Amino acid sequence: MNAVANVSRPAAVPMAAMPILQAKKLTVRFDGFPAVRDVDLAIADGELRVIIGANGAGKSTLLDLLCGKILPSEGEIWLRERNITGIGEAAIARSGLGRKFQTPTVFKEMTVLENLQVASNRRVRVFENLFDWLPSRPSDKEAAVAERTGLLGAINRRASELSHGQLQWLELAMVLSQDPKIVLLDEPAAGMTAAETDKTAELLLDLAGSHTVLVIEHDMAFVRLICRTITVMHQGAVLAEGTAAEIEHNPAVIEAYLGSAGLSHA
Amino acid sequence: MDERMKHRTATIAAYLLFFAVIFALPFFLNSFWTNRVATYLVYSICAVGISLSWGYAGILSLGQGLFFGIGAYMLAMSLTLAVPENNPVPELMLLNMQPDAVRDLCCVTPGSFLWIPFRSVAFGMIAAIVVPCVLAAGLGYVMFKRRTTGVYVSIITLAFALIGQLLIINNQPLTGGFNGLANLAWLEIGGFEFDPYGPSIYYLVAGTLLAVVLVSRAMLSARIGQVLKAVREDEARARYLGYDVENYKLFIFCFSAGIAGLAGMLFTLTAEFASPSLMATSFSISMVIWAATGGRASLLGACIGALLVNFVGSVASESPAFQPVWPIVLGGLFVFVVLVMPNGIAGIVKDLIGRSGKARAVGQEVYP
Helix, strand or coil: CHHHCCCCCCCCCCCCCCCCEEEEEEEEEECCEEEEEEEEEEECCCCEEEEEECCCCCHHHHHHHHCCCCCCCEEEEEECCEECCCCCHHHHHHCCEEEECCCCCCCCCCEHHHHHHHHHCCCCCHHHHHCCECCCCCCHHHHHHHHHCCCHHHCCCEHHHCCHHHHHHHHHHHHHHCCCCEEEEECCCCCCCHHHHHHHHHHHHHHECCEEEEEECCCHHHHHHHCCEEEEEECCEEEEEECHHHHHCCHHHHHHHHCCCCHHHC | CHHHHHHHHHHHHHHHHHHHHHHHHHHHCCHHHHHHHHHHHHHHHHHHHHHHHHHHCCCCCCCHHHHHHHHHHHHHHHHHHCCHHHCCCCHHHHHHCCCCCCCCCCCCCCCHHHHHHHHCHHHHHHHHHHHHHHHHHHHHHHHHHCCCCCHHHHHHHHHHHHHHHHHHHHCHHHHCHHHCECCCCCCEECCEECCCCCHHHHHHHHHHHHHHHHHHHHHHHEHHHHHHHHHHHCHHHHHHCCCCHHHHHHHHHHHHHHHHHHHHHHHHHHHCCECHHHHCHHHHHHHHHHHHHHCCCCHHHHHHHHHHHHHHHHHHHHCCCCHHHHHHHHHHHHHHHHHHCCCHHHHHHHHHHHHCCCCCCCCCCCCC
8 A cells, every 4th residue: 555655645636648548539328318418528647627517517427437437429448558448447446446326335344444445456356366365454555444444343233334524535445555646536525424424535645656646526615725726627528627726707607607706706 | 342252152952952953863763753854854855055145145036946946856866767567677768669669768658768777876966966056056146147136036946846747757767747656765875764654764853954954054154154145234335345245155055056946856865756846836835934923034943943833734634624724824924934034933932032131222133
């Protein structure tokens, strides 16, 4: 888990030569209605990118496309020099994309440790796991992730007994144990208390650099906490992209989403 | 933590007690009941397979009877040919052949050549496990790659069991049709003959049950058991963690089918027949009821469920007044179990053990 040590914060718009994740002219139509239209996105290695937009702007659909949950009608998704369009959710996950859903999606009838064990196990084939005895204690990596997300004390508790905030943390912990290159987060702070939100923001800033992080967020207070490059989506398309200051003063954004008062009152 | 230890100790004690009783039983039973209980233990083996696929991986197959029946037929074919008067050609074929047909297995009736390898009993025994596995692999591949889940899997497997039953009934010159295969020799291995009413068959079945339970438990203690549980809990989540869910489902479906085939083969030895009724929908559903009653996510619970339901059923069937009511009772039992005790007998026992410790949350993990 190299993310533990790395706290270096990347510059506002770090653009390496080769983006780690690229969406090219991504379009998906549901019954003819384009939920995502011609989206071009290039995320640099180690970047922390925030996607904002009103309800129905296509943010979650975009994440669904990236992680393979839905297939694009047109366009491609590239992970470095590999086209990962349509290779299947599991294969996309194995190639280094971890996804956290908006509503916490964990294995409810299993303990925190079991959830982490399933997530951290990177030998995913059937016959690799047939003769691999299951340890009853967490590995160093699992313990480190549990510690980092504040779940170490609850490691033997069943997930169904956890609070909503803890469930969010557990799913985040699972995604981290998966050790992905790219972390996709759908409203990670939803349903969290102010203190938990601060802690989440801290964790994301901590992750950026060692991981590439793509966050969808609704809560502008949270966005301000992690304020980096922001992509604004509107009606399925990318409306604007830039730093918080640029976005705040972009007339189209103000018109469509933020309201005249700007970021602070959104 | 010490509660987990307590739970573990109780589990091991329950397994030891169960198998001690099973292995001691023949000393107290006459030959009729030895044979009966051996048949119930065959059902227990089948219930273990259902517990694995349904209880642990969430795949409810209503076609286990198809695999059970195939297992039964494979060995029954061999044991038919082992009867001296069925040589060179089984009687059932003589009754159904064309008058001018050559009296040889190669061509006495259409397709009769398929029987040739079954001259070897070993072939019949291996085929009883391999054929159900291969069939389940084909069926499972088509279902799971298309991401068929839940009730659709149940309906498709149920339909396939019916197809199997019809194929057997409608191909009388090849299969014995509706009557099945009933004139069977005893199984003989290295000069030793297994008497269906003696303790030898009983211990063969009980030993097989023990082996199946041990192998299954070992598998569930390995990582694969955890992944299967994860698949049961949330298939999509498992996919986004990089697991090819279809392959896991396919594996456990085949494994379960193999166990059903093995049980069917042993059934041929205790019951001394194989018939299309083994592939009937009602029988496949009965199997699910055994597992549900005992506790579908408990291997031991499934074993006990199969024993108990069948014991009560056969005692009940002895009274002519009760016999016609039994299917209704069985159906009612299923509804009751699903609604009132979803974790079956094993769940209740676990609750009782847990209660002496602390109060437990609802919807908790089922007994291992």
